[in-house]
């Protein structure tokens with residue numbers, strides 16, 4: 232079981248727990264504002280963009296090549312950006328803070 | 334904005350659902366009432382022929398929005414309810430269960446349905462399915478489980494047909510795709526792409542047969558036989574029909590709205606009636622970038638028009654102006670497309686060092702119209718930037734894969 236904390240762009244804090252699936256699915260299932268997941272989680276739409284809290288970046292690891300490429304279309308992307316449909320929920324994520332991108 | 338106003342939405346799929354949430358977000362304080370004939374909580378359609386088809390997941394793993402978020406946003410979701418007609422003078426919609434619902438603003442998001450071609454015997458064929466709804470997938474999965482030999486014939490070599498072929502192959506089916514044209518994906522891509530996908534399917538053991546005009550389906554010995562006009566004959570335990578769609582524009586037409594290859598809308602997604610908007614697959618709309626009216630079947634268009642309609646209804650100044658994009662996943666190949674290739678007069682292909690990684694660039698003279706990127710998100714991104722900016726690409730540099738793929742390197 233991992234606890235995952237989303238901070239939305241309205242600074243709302245949403246704490247959720249899960250043990251499987253993708254972080255995007257978790258967010259959509261719980262209606263986290265700003266995570267749309269328009270492509271259903273196949274890294275094609277970039278509507279699941281989060282900024283990982285820098286001190287937690289080792290929990291998620293960096294974006295894959297395809298994520299990095301897709302993120303180039305988003306002006307709001309930085310070195311801590313991830314497309315969260317590509318982050319699998321595992322125990323290693325426990326306590327991670329994710330800021331939902333605008 | 335008046336609190337006692339009601340916005341009625343016909344169709345609760347990619348367009349209708351995204352619209353409802355966008356309308357709330359844009360500040361609409363009145364009622365929002367969504368209606369859909371489909372009894373299932375609104376779900377993503379693209380995975381139906383892709384990952385969802387091969388998974389054992391129930392549809393609740395694949396929802397557009399969580400069930401309780403509708404209530405949270407005070408969006409009334411009426412499922413399993415078909416809208417029968419629109420009465421514009423009274424500003425009401427007539428439900429098929431006899432009820433009437435009044436609207437101040439009406440949004441038509443009725444999408445499309447599979448086209449079932451008038452092939453002899455198609456009505457009486459058993460285990461024959463289209464693929465558009467969760468129920469279709471349920472039926473296909475069930476037929477598949479019950480079938481011993483699992484011989485699947487797919488009529489139509491478009492994206493849905495080919496994705497379904499790849500997915501069912503993965504599940505262990507014996508798959509044949511029958512395409513009427515001389516090449517698959519003929520309407521949507523260049524011959525180079527058709528050849529690539531034809532080979533990809535062959536390599537994965539799926540027979541893709543072109544120039545196959547299906548004229549009859551015969552039922553004998555508990556089997557279907559799919560017959561083509563060249564005399565060939567394919568036994569099938571399961572038949573899937575993927576030959577395109579028909580727009581659900583009947584209720585709009587009967588209401589006297591302007592129809593032209595879909596429900597005609599302006600840059601604010603508004604129909605010829607100022608109180609009625611239309612969004613998604615059912616619309617015929619103007620694309621400012623390509624300077625022409627088009628109809629699209631894509632999530633991008635459904636979502637973007639939904640946002641435009643929501644903003645327009647809330648009195649914001651908006652104009653629909655986006656680049657079309659689309660994707661398709663088959664086996665381990667990810668195809669991403671941006672732009673509209675129609676009207677091209679030159680094609681350039683850039684191949685990367687890795688296998689199955691390339692991009693096809695469609696130009697009209699110096700203008701880049703569209704790109705198909707195979708396992709190559711970078712090409713997709715670079716292409717999107719160039720199409721948007723309109724900057725001229727140096728074609729010699731473009732096809733040189735030794736040059737790092739960055740917009741600045743291709744000028």
Ligand SMILES: Cc1cc2nc3c(=O)[nH]c(=O)nc-3n(C[C@H](O)[C@H](O)[C@H](O)COP(=O)(O)OP(=O)(O)OC[C@H]3O[C@@H](n4cnc5c(N)ncnc54)[C@H](O)[C@@H]3O)c2cc1C
Nearest residue numbers: 344346347348370378379416443444445613614630631632
């Ligand atoms: C198998 C498959 C794979 C696809 N893959 C991709 C892909 O990879 N990428 C991509 O971008 N797009 C893909 N698409 C296309 C994409 O799903 C559509 O563009 C999108 O669903 C359009 O959304 P929409 O809301 O406009 O219409 P629809 O999704 O067609 O929804 C319309 C809704 O309106 C309802 N309705 C119609 N008439 C009435 C009525 N009178 N009363 C009540 N309800 C009514 C219908 O029940 C339906 O739920 C795919 C489609 C399919 C079927």
Ligand code: FES
Nearest residue numbers: 268274276277316
């Ligand atoms: S959900 Fe589309 S990129 Fe993550």
